[in-house]
Amino acid sequence: MCKRQLFRCAVGLVCVSLACQALGEVATIRFGVVDPPVVAQRDVTVRLITSNHPQDPRPRPLECSGLAWAGGRLLMTSDRHRHVLFSVPIDTATATIGEPTHHVVVTNEKLALGDLEAITLLPRGERGGFSAVAICSMSNDPLGEPDPMRRHALSVRLDEAGLPVASTARVQTLSPIRQSLDEHFKALRVAEYAAYTTEKNRNTVRWANVEAMAVVPNRGDRLICGLRNPLAGGHAMLFVVEGAQRAFVHNERDALRVIDLFRLDLGGRGLSGMCWDPVTHGYLITAAKSNGPKLDDSQPYPPNNLDSALFWWSGHKADAPVRVATAPDLNLEAVCRVGEGPLIAIGSDEGDVSEGRAARQSVVTLMYFTQVPREGGAGDG
Numbered sequence: 001m002c003k004r005q006l007f008r009c010a011v012g013l014v015c016v017s018l019a020c021q022a023l024g025e026v027a028t029i030r031f032g033v034v035d036p037p038v039v040a041q042r043d044v045t046v047r048l049i050t051s052n053h054p055q056d057p058r059p060r061p062l063e064c065s066g067l068a069w070a071g072g073r074l075l076m077t078s079d080r081h082r083h084v085l086f087s088v089p090i091d092t093a094t095a096t097i098g099e100p101t102h103h104v105v106v107t108n109e110k111l112a113l114g115d116l117e118a119i120t121l122l123p124r125g126e127r128g129g130f131s132a133v134a135i136c137s138m139s140n141d142p143l144g145e146p147d148p149m150r151r152h153a154l155s156v157r158l159d160e161a162g163l164p165v166a167s168t169a170r171v172q173t174l175s176p177i178r179q180s181l182d183e184h185f186k187a188l189r190v191a192e193y194a195a196y197t198t199e200k201n202r203n204t205v206r207w208a209n210v211e212a213m214a215v216v217p218n219r220g221d222r223l224i225c226g227l228r229n230p231l232a233g234g235h236a237m238l239f240v241v242e243g244a245q246r247a248f249v250h251n252e253r254d255a256l257r258v259i260d261l262f263r264l265d266l267g268g269r270g271l272s273g274m275c276w277d278p279v280t281h282g283y284l285i286t287a288a289k290s291n292g293p294k295l296d297d298s299q300p301y302p303p304n305n306l307d308s309a310l311f312w313w314s315g316h317k318a319d320a321p322v323r324v325a326t327a328p329d330l331n332l333e334a335v336c337r338v339g340e341g342p343l344i345a346i347g348s349d350e351g352d353v354s355e356g357r358a359a360r361q362s363v364v365t366l367m368y369f370t371q372v373p374r375e376g377g378a379g380d381g
Contacts, residue, residue, distance in 0.1 A: 025373065027325040029310070029332075029346070029365060037325075037368040039343065042097040044076075044088055045361040051082045053109050062086060062100060064347035064362035065211070066119040066273060067334035068132060071162020074336070074345055074364070076100065077119045077134050082112035082149065085119070085132065085156075085164055088364060092341055097364050103164050105156050111171040114149030115139060118213035118273065118334075121158070123220045124249050130158050131168075133248050135225070137209045138178045142197045144204030151175050155248035170251055177241065180258040181208065185230075188261075190237075193230040196294035196301055203293040211333075212238075212271040214283060217315075221245045222259075224283075226271030229290040235263035236270045236287065262317050269309060273334035273347070277312075280372055284344060285311040285321060286332035308332035310346065312372045322373055330363065344369050 027037050034041060047059040066077035076086040083106040089098035106112055119134040134154040141147040157168040185192070185208070194203045212226030226238045239262075243255035269287035277284045288308040294301045310325040310332065327348070334347035346365040 026323055027310075027367075029325050029327045029330055029367065031329055031363060038365055039368055040095040040097055040366040042364055043362070044097065044100050044364050046086075046100050046102075048081060048084065048102055050080055051109060051112055052104070052107055061361040063349050064333050064364075065117045065349065066134065066213075067336040067345055067347045068119045068121050068275070069336045069338055069345070070121060070130065070132070070158055071160070072339075073098075073162055074338075074347075075119055075132055075162070075164075076334075076347065076362075077116045078362075079115050079117055079137070079349075082106070082114060082116070085134070087163060090338060090345070090366070092338060092343065095343065095366050097366065103166065105154060105164050105166050105169040106171060107166075108171075111152065112149050113152050113154055113171070114141075114147050116154075117209070117211040118225070120213050120215050120223070120275070122155070122215055122223075122244055122248055124157070125220065125245055127249060129160075131155050131248055132158055132164060133213075133223075133244070135174060135210065135213055137211060138174055138181075139193075139206045139209045140204070142195075142204065142206075143200060144197075144206065148173070148175075151178055153248070170248075172247065172251075172253070174256075176254060177256055177258060178207075181239065181261075184239075184258070184261050188232060190230055190232050193290070194293045195291055209270075209290075212274040212285070214274050214276045215244070216240070217276050217278075224274075226274055226285070228270035228272055228288070229292075231268070231270060232263050234265075234268055236266045237261065237263055238271065264313065264317075264321055266311060266321060267307075267309070267323070269307065272308070272332060275336040277337045277344070278340055279337060279342075279370055280312060282372065283313045283315055284335045284337070284369075285313055286335045286346065287311055288332060306331050308348075310335065324369065324373060325367070330365070338366065342368050342370050 063080040065079035074088040084102045086100045115137040121130040151174045156164040209228040211228040216222040240260040246252040246255035266287040273286040288306045291302040308327040311321040313321040330348040
């Protein structure tokens, strides 16, 4: 029997063994440990210049911030790179993770993507096919100053192979969405998020960070987005935007509108990634705690307690999210279903020079997940 056949058998045995496990058990995801339910892992760090600007030629490592599945590959965003999307091929038969390839989608530096955080596939309606939509965090920069590039949204049509068609790329502003959210925060008395910056050796006001996004199923004109911070009473905040197809397919300005804002209990964590899962008919959510401000000069910073976890949520606001897995040594940043098979992909960001974390940068984990735990996965874990 060849190695590929052996590997297929091994994956099959994993599926069978997990199906027999008692539902309700919360899995543990660790780097370098391929054990049910994890079937594959790879450090996908590549180095690339962060923009097309000739005065900024320094190659910097990919820092995974968002994932979407398209045409047999992962589309990946990097919150460090301001002009490209990455594609990572996945062989679903052998659970093999390939090498990332970059695709230039922004050539005008005025339209660069600052702090790109999430990506999803938007159906193009009667036009057919899909567009990839990616959004930036809308946050202030590390010095606490407003940054227009961090309020950008990218839309680009995908070809039949799931790759971006650069000539169709459009960049729009999310400033009206940030303004609407700001009004909601003030009405709810939610304080702006602050964090420490090494450059100024002080805490600065970042406003907030939007790090997760998914298309609402059967409502292709709506996006549901999640914030990493701030929290509202210890709970994560999510908001719903309508007008997505008019804005990103038909290029209508000012089409996006916030129509809902609500909270989820993720155990003191905020959202770092999310997707709609057609297999379990709910949302997969990666969540983690934020570093926040530096409160004591005698304590190390960052505090190294990001406490990442994977959740499943039905999509109903009255239903509590279910904790599926914890990640003691991975900083989970993104998640998506790999096609409609038994595997999901999780992206993690394992290094940040600005925070003194110079470890491996970006890791993709393939994990078997087809059933939601019935108990034992509450958000207060």
